[in-house]
Amino acid sequence: MTEPSNQATRQTVLIVDDDKSMCDLVQAALSLNGFGTLVCQNASQAIERLHQQNVDVVLTDVRMPGTSGLELCRQIHSLRPDLPVVVMTAFGNLETAVEAIRGGAYDFVTKPVEMQVLRMAIQRAAEHRRLSEQIRLLSETQQSNGDFPDLLGQSDVMGSLREQIRRVAPSDAPILITGESGTGKEVVAKSIHRLSLRADKPFVAVNCAAVSESLIESELFGHAKGAFTDARTDRKGLFLEAQGGTLFLDEIGDMPMNMQVKLLRALEESRLRPVGGDREVEFDVRVLAATNRDLESAIDSGDFRQDLFFRINVIQLQLPPLRSRGADILELALSSIERFASQANKDVNGISKPAVEKLLAYRWPGNVRELRNVMQRAVALTQYDSITVEDLPDKIREHQPTTVFIGGDDPSELMSLEDLEERYIEHVLQAVEGNRTQAAKILGVDRKTLYRKLKRKDEDES
Helix, strand or coil, X not given: CCCCCCCCCCCEXXXXXXXXXXXXXXXXXXHHCCCEEEEECCHHHHHHHHHHCCCCEXXXXXXXXXXCHHHHHHHHHXXXXXXXXXXXXXXXXXXXXXXXXXXXXXXXXXXCCCHHHHHHHHHHHHHHHHHHHHHHHHHHXXXXXXXXXXXXXXXXXXXXXXXXXHHHCCCCCCEEEECCXXXXXXXXXXXXXXXCCCCCCCEEEEEHHHCCCCCHHHHHHCECCCCCCCCCCCECHHHHHCCCCEEXXXXXXXXXXXXXXXXXXXXXXXXXXXXXXXXXXXXXXXXXXXECCCHHHHHHCCCCCHHHHHHHCXXXXXXXXXXXXXXXXXXXXXXXXXXXXXXXXXXXXXXXHHHHHXXXXXCCCCXXXXXXXXXXXXXXXXXXXXXXXXXXXXXXXXXXXXXXXXXXXXXXXXXXXXXXXHHXXXXXXXXCCCCHHHHHHHHCCCHHHHXXXXXXXXXXXX
C-alpha cells in the first residue's frame, strides 16, 4: 500500500500524445500539482527529447501515428530502466494494459481519463523515480566509500575524518577518539585497524565503563590460577588476546584512578603482570582509546591522570555530532531502512518529504545510534513503502528548533552585554552537551577563562 505523496515539487513529466487538446488538459492538471511538463507529438520526438533533457516521468498515449506508445515504452525501458512510464489506454482494454506492464510500464490509466486518477498515478510514478534515485546514489556512495563501508556520509567533516584515518592508520601511534555517545567511535576504531599494518591480527574491544572496578585489572591483564576465589585457571586477559593487533579501550574516561596508574606503566613499558602472577609478560599491541567525556576537564578536577592523557592522546580524532552533519542524516536513515527492511522482509525503501524535514530538524542527542533505533522502529510500524511522519516518535514529530533571542528594537527589550554573553555561553554548552573544552574552542577562549566566567555566573545566582 502506497501513501499518496506530496513530493511532486518541480519534477518534470514528458507528455507524449498526438492529441493537442488532450496535452493541454493534462498539462493544466499536472501544473496545478506542481509538476513541470514537456510535450511531444510522437514517439520519435520523445526519444530525442529524452537524450537532451532529464525528466522524471513519461506519460504516453498508446495509439499514435508511427511508433505506438507500447513500442515507445519498450524503448524507454531499454534505454532508461529507471524512468517510470505511465500509459494511457482505452477503457476496458485490459489486454493492452497487461502488454504495457510487460513492456516495462510503471502504471496505466484508462480513457476517458479522470484527472484525479491521472494525478495520483503520476505522483506515485514520480515518487518511485525519486526513491529509486536515492537508493542508486546511496549505493554509489557506499561503493565509493571503499575503505569505509561503515562510515557513511558525504559531509565535509566526514570526508576530513576519513582522510585523517587514512593518514594515521598505518602508524603505531596511540589514538584518542573523542565524541558524544553514539557518534560511532568503535566504528572509527575498527576502520583504523582494518587499514593498519596489523589488520590480519585481532581487534579486541572493551568498554571500560561496563567492567566493575574490582574486575577491570583482571579483564585487561589477565590473572593466574588461584589469584582470587573464582580464578580456577590461568587467563591471559585482553591485552594478550589482542597480541600483534589492536586493543580498543572504549570510555577510558570512566576507568578507575588506581587502574589508570597500572595502565600507564604497562603502556610505557609494553609489559604487564597478570593479577596474582609472579612474572611480567611482554605484549605488542596498538592501543586506541575513546571517550565521550571532556578529559581535560577531568584532569582539572582530579578524575583523570594527565600523564596517561598524554600517553594515549598522541593523535586525536574528533567525531562530529550527527546534528552537525547535515544531509548525512538522510543517507544514514536510508541505509538503516534498507538494512532493517531486509531483516523484517518488508518492502520499505524511502522516506516521505515531511518525514525528511522532521529528521533534519531534530537535534539527535543520541547521534547515529539514536537514528538507527528510530529507523528500526519506523520500519516495524509503517504500513507504507516509505517512512512517514506518523511512523516517527513523538519527540521527533513534535520537536521545535530553538534559537538564541537577542532582542528587538524596543530599548526595554535589549539586554546588557554581560547578560548576552551569559546566555550565549549557556547556548553553546547545551549545543556541545556540556563539553567545556569544546565550548571554549567555539567561544575562542581558553578553558580557564570559561571556568572563571561560569564561576562568576554561579556566584551571581547564589
